[in-house]
Amino acid sequence: MTDAADTGAAAPKRRSLIDTLELDTRLLGMIGAFIILCVTFDLVTDGRFLTPRNIFNLTIQTVSVAIMATGMVFVIVCRHIDLSVGALLATCSASMAMIQTSILPQYFGMELGGPMIWVIAAASGIVVGGLIGALQGWLVGYLTIPAFIVTLGGLLIWRNVGWYMTDGQTIGPLDPTFMMFGGTNGTLGAGASWAIGALAAAFCVYAIWQGRRRKQKHGFTVKPLWAEFALGLIAVGAIMGFVAILNSYEVPTRRLARMFAARGEEMPEGYTEAYGLPISVLLLIIVAIVMTIIAQRTRLGRYIFATGGNPDAADLSGVNTRLLTVKIFALVGVLCAISAVVASARLINHSNDIGTLDELRVIAAAVIGGTALSGGIGTIYGAILGALVMQSLQSGMAMVGVDAPLQNIVVGLVLVVAVLIDIIYRRRTGDA
Amino acid sequence: MTPLVEMLDISIAFGGVKAVDNVSVDLHAGEVVGLLGHNGAGKSTLIKILSGAYPKDSGEIRINGEAVEIHNPRDARALNIETIYQTLALADNLDAASNLFLGRELTTAFGFVDDDAMEAETRKIMGRLNPNFQKFKDPVKALSGGQRQSVAIARAVYFNAKILIMDEPTAALGPQETKMVAELIGELKKQGIGIFLISHDIHDVMDLCDRVSVMKNGQLVGTEKVEDVTDDEILAMIILGKRPERT
Numbered sequence: 001m002t003d004a005a006d007t008g009a010a011a012p013k014r015r016s017l018i019d020t021l022e023l024d025t026r027l028l029g030m031i032g033a034f035i036i037l038c039v040t041f042d043l044v045t046d047g048r049f050l051t052p053r054n055i056f057n058l059t060i061q062t063v064s065v066a067i068m069a070t071g072m073v074f075v076i077v078c079r080h081i082d083l084s085v086g087a088l089l090a091t092c093s094a095s096m097a098m099i100q101t102s103i104l105p106q107y108f109g110m111e112l113g114g115p116m117i118w119v120i121a122a123a124s125g126i127v128v129g130g131l132i133g134a135l136q137g138w139l140v141g142y143l144t145i146p147a148f149i150v151t152l153g154g155l156l157i158w159r160n161v162g163w164y165m166t167d168g169q170t171i172g173p174l175d176p177t178f179m180m181f182g183g184t185n186g187t188l189g190a191g192a193s194w195a196i197g198a199l200a201a202a203f204c205v206y207a208i209w210q211g212r213r214r215k216q217k218h219g220f221t222v223k224p225l226w227a228e229f230a231l232g233l234i235a236v237g238a239i240m241g242f243v244a245i246l247n248s249y250e251v252p253t254r255r256l257a258r259m260f261a262a263r264g265e266e267m268p269e270g271y272t273e274a275y276g277l278p279i280s281v282l283l284l285i286i287v288a289i290v291m292t293i294i295a296q297r298t299r300l301g302r303y304i305f306a307t308g309g310n311p312d313a314a315d316l317s318g319v320n321t322r323l324l325t326v327k328i329f330a331l332v333g334v335l336c337a338i339s340a341v342v343a344s345a346r347l348i349n350h351s352n353d354i355g356t357l358d359e360l361r362v363i364a365a366a367v368i369g370g371t372a373l374s375g376g377i378g379t380i381y382g383a384i385l386g387a388l389v390m391q392s393l394q395s396g397m398a399m400v401g402v403d404a405p406l407q408n409i410v411v412g413l414v415l416v417v418a419v420l421i422d423i424i425y426r427r428r429t430g431d432a
Numbered sequence: 433m434t435p436l437v438e439m440l441d442i443s444i445a446f447g448g449v450k451a452v453d454n455v456s457v458d459l460h461a462g463e464v465v466g467l468l469g470h471n472g473a474g475k476s477t478l479i480k481i482l483s484g485a486y487p488k489d490s491g492e493i494r495i496n497g498e499a500v501e502i503h504n505p506r507d508a509r510a511l512n513i514e515t516i517y518q519t520l521a522l523a524d525n526l527d528a529a530s531n532l533f534l535g536r537e538l539t540t541a542f543g544f545v546d547d548d549a550m551e552a553e554t555r556k557i558m559g560r561l562n563p564n565f566q567k568f569k570d571p572v573k574a575l576s577g578g579q580r581q582s583v584a585i586a587r588a589v590y591f592n593a594k595i596l597i598m599d600e601p602t603a604a605l606g607p608q609e610t611k612m613v614a615e616l617i618g619e620l621k622k623q624g625i626g627i628f629l630i631s632h633d634i635h636d637v638m639d640l641c642d643r644v645s646v647m648k649n650g651q652l653v654g655t656e657k658v659e660d661v662t663d664d665e666i667l668a669m670i671i672l673g674k675r676p677e678r679t
Binding site for chain 1: 483485504505506509515517519520521522523524525526530531534535536537539543544545548549551552
């Protein structure tokens with residue numbers, strides 16, 4: 001089968017810098033927009049927006065929504081929707097709070113603060129989330145009830161199952177180790193943060209080198225060496241820069257003094273300590289890496305994208321699309337549980353309204369991040385960037401002093417405009 | 433000699449309509465059997481039972497004389513039955529290699545999808561089938577009709593098919609590409625592969641097939657050797673459902 005259009009491609013083409021580096025122009029556009037947003041807020045707030053402290057807070061506030069958004073990408077890519085994530089988060093949070101504050105201490109004699117409590121609580125939350133997700137996935141996949149309906153029902157059901165379980169009471173304080181996943185209460189400090197940064201940077205360099213070797217082994221054309229070096233440098237710079245920013249945010253002196261007092265020690269004069277990388281952010285990074293690997297390097301991910309692109313083709317190629325639906329929703333359930341750990345630990349207790357409206361934030365994050373509701377297209381990093389953009393907008397406007405109703409109006413407008421820009425971009429690049 | 437495929441007394445109904453009614457066809461190794469009939473005659477439905485897309489209501493399928501159960505496309509693939517669907521059944525958002533290996537991905541020692549190895553294999557087979565094909569990195573929606581067709585054909589041929597089902601393989605192709613498909617069918621025949629060829633075009637069928645089975649309104653009109661019948665007689669079978677009279 002010959003094709004005239006193919007023969008023309010042999011002619012040498014001038015390649016732009018972006019082509020040579022094989023960069024994703026959509027990602028570049030999103031990062032560009034994010035940077036413009038941050039710089040604008042920074043100028044308007046006289047440099048209060050881009051301080052280590054605010055960046056630290058922004059990342060902590062983004063984690064919960066971002067973790068769920070990575071799962072929402074799979075759901076939307078597969079042409080479904082999940083409206084129940086916020087409610088599911090509440091049910092997971094309620095079960096974990098009850099397990100650590102009443103069930104384990106009462107029936108198993110474990111004291112709050114015991115070494116195993118947080119593990120058991122988090123693990124049971126993940127089981128609860130996974131099971132509820134799998135149930136919803138089964139209703140969608142095997143009983144073919146539309147996901148919109150199943151999860152709309154789920155939104156009402158799980159929000160109120162959580163309420164029913166706790167009699168509407170706020171449960172707290174939670175286990176101290178558990179609360180370390182919340183952000184400020186659990187950071188790694190400067191040394192460990194640098195170490196993790198260095199490890200991540202080394203891994204990036206190794207991955208780039210490995211990828212190049214693998215391509216050479218198959219005799220594919222590879223990027224010029226300088227391009228690989230440039231990419232490596234950007235990656236290492238970004239990682240270390242991020243760690244440096246977090247490490248330059250120091251724990252307030254009064255808080256340090258309290259910590260020393262609690263241990264019965266005197267704080268040395270001029271003692272300082274940096275927060276460093278919060279454990280919750282590390283958790284998000286790990287989730288992001290695992291989800292990206294699932295999306296790009298596993299059969300599960302391949303089938304999710306294939307099913308989103310053409311469900312019939314996936315079916316005829318032997319993909320069990322029904323079971324796949326169960327797996328996707330179960331995965332989202334697990335991610336909701338992980339988000340519930342972070343969210344309840346950040347609030348230091350479980351409250352009834354935890355995660356309210358999160359479903360909309362999560363869907364918005366995924367969509368702003370370039371996930372197409374028509375299915376088949378979406379990236380994990382996009383969704384996380386989308387969550388970051390939303391959070392920055394919200395806290396930036398709060399800093400500037402925009403009225404509350406106007407804040408939501410702006411976020412709503414940004415959602416619609418972001419999707420419009422995405423549609424226009426795809427149409428231009430023939431990527432639709 | 434035992435036929436490669438026997439479909440015996442196959443029936444399937446959709447909501448009271450008998451789409452396929454007690455039809456029997458067979459196929460030998462190295463043979464091309466054409467399935468002819470109007471739209472809605474039931475030929476695609478019959479063949480989708482063999483490829484596992486539809487479950488049959490009654491009847492029996494035998495491969496090399498042995499009764500088999502085909503419940504889904506995975507079962508069919510396990511029996512070395514490959515299908516090129518009229519719709520091509522490609523995931524438009526994925527590249528050629530991902531489509532070619534969809535459901536049968538090559539993996540690394542750790543169980544991860546090995547994209548580079550799949551691209552290398554895809555380059556090899558496309559080099560044979562369609563040497564001009566260069567768009568290995570693009571999603572298949574960026575390809576022309578002929579290029580997409582060649583991806584679908586490559587997918588069916590790559591995995592050592594013994595039984596190949598081609599549903600209107602030339603419907604979307606120009607004359608040049610149609611000729612390539614004809615050559616490919618000849619080559620596959622020589623390798624001993626049995627091919628069911630579904631087509632509207634009786635000239636196609638007369639040129640490429642050894643036998644034709646004609647269907648009308650879900651029923652089999654008859655099966656004839658191509659050299660025994662004229663175009664007109666085939667047309668009479670398709671339109672009138674009338675078997676040629678023998679002396």
